[in-house]
Amino acid sequence: MEISAAGRLEVRITAADVGKRVSVRSLIEHGPPGEKFTDTVGVLTSWDKGVLLITRKSGESVRIAESALVAGKIVPAAPARRRGPAASYEELARVAARAWRPVESERLGDWELRAASGFTRRANSVLPLGDPGVPLDEALDAVRRWYGERGLPAYVQTATGAESTQELLCAELEERGWVREVTAELWVGALAPVADRGDPAVVELSREAGEGWLARYQRKGVSEVALRVLGSGPSVWFATVPGAAEGAPPAAIGRCVVDGRWAGFAAVEVDPELRRQGLGTAVMAALARQALDEGASAAWLQVEADNAEARALYAGMGFAAHHAYHHYRAPDADGTGR
Known part of the structure; x- marks a missing residue:
């Protein structure tokens, strides 16, 4: 937490810091006896109408009232040290995509729309590595049309928890009613x-x-x-x-x-x-x-968050989580994701 020269905690973040990784301390309104504060670390994905939205590494979104803030500061975009081979999110996303190719794909700017008759979400979702080249709402409309023409639900695959991942896009999808259906992690290790x-x-x-x-x-x-x-x-x-x-x-x-x-x-x-x-x-x-x-020389794999047996096996082999990834499904006409 940021501490002033006088020894007081200070809030040193503003709405202008949306998109940056922050650490904040806030008051707990109805917490356990003796606990007054809670700390949250993640990407500041919005600050609107007196409410902060912070997306954690896991993809969980936390809403914090501005009035409850006790302290806050900007922190490095990613941990200084990480187990396993060094790799950027984009490198791993492209490697993982090449390992599980769809039978049909189309470009929308830097987004890739992928389809394979519904066989797995990975092969039937958008991989958004960059700018779609049009405003987001227009891009999402194009995505829904493209998948609708193929009789498939529209999914967007996003990632959180590493440098240059897509916490902001996750927040924007949730704001538009897209529903996160699956969360897993990509782990890396020495081969x-x-x-x-x-x-x-x-x-x-x-x-x-x-x-x-x-x-x-x-x-x-x-x-x-x-x-x-x-x-x-x-x-x-x-x-x-x-x-x-x-x-x-x-x-x-x-x-x-x-x-x-x-x-x-x-x-x-x-x-x-x-x-x-x-x-x-x-x-x-x-x-x-x-x-x-x-x-x-390096290895990667994907494992779901609730697969305790597999996670224990891979951890014992020296693998560690690099980032989390998520599949967001477009809401139906009634506004739900079902």
Whole structure:
């Protein structure tokens, strides 16, 4: 908190600081006994009619009455130190997008509109990396028309929690009634330690998602479009640990896309009856060794916020969160997002 020469807390932010990362202390109106203040750190996304809106790293929006402010200051745009390989949000967003390509896309300025017959939100949402080239309301109208013509709901994928992420866009979407349906995180880590774990000898690698691999994949009834998305990317590998019985679904599977220095892991799934036996680790180790052979040195993956088991596995491998990402759905004609 900012403290004056006289030792008093001061508010050193104004409405002109919208878009900057701030730390504020405010009064708690109905807090627990003995607690009078609360601290909030995030991007100041609006200051209007006596109310501040601060978007935290997680994407959560916090409203604070201007009259409740006790202290406030601008803080660095991102933490000075971060675990894992150094990378900008834009670099990772583009790498992740190349690893999961839609079957159809169109540019709207610096925005990419993506569609794949509804197979996953990632392949059926707007990736807004920059300016759409028109006012926001006009851009969102164009987005809704484009997806409506394809019989799909309109989604915009945004990110929070790192330098140059889109807290302001999140706030503007929420102001217009767009509903955040899913929040997950993109984690990064060094690749070599992943390759050193597990027993990759039990893992089979292939360039295609065969019938066995698909039998374990959590999304059933995979269409031709889905197969195109699964097979998209600069250098795609599928890992399989065969089942114990002939003809049985695999014990574990995984997917990896190698793209320059990056290896992106996805679809790491293990037979529920065989979990905690190191099979997921073995799958990732085999894929990591292949990626190292192709010149990669860093790794990324995406994990949902409520998947405690996966988060513990990846943290144990040295991965750490880089940023959160969200999918906002356009409101229906009645103003809801449903």
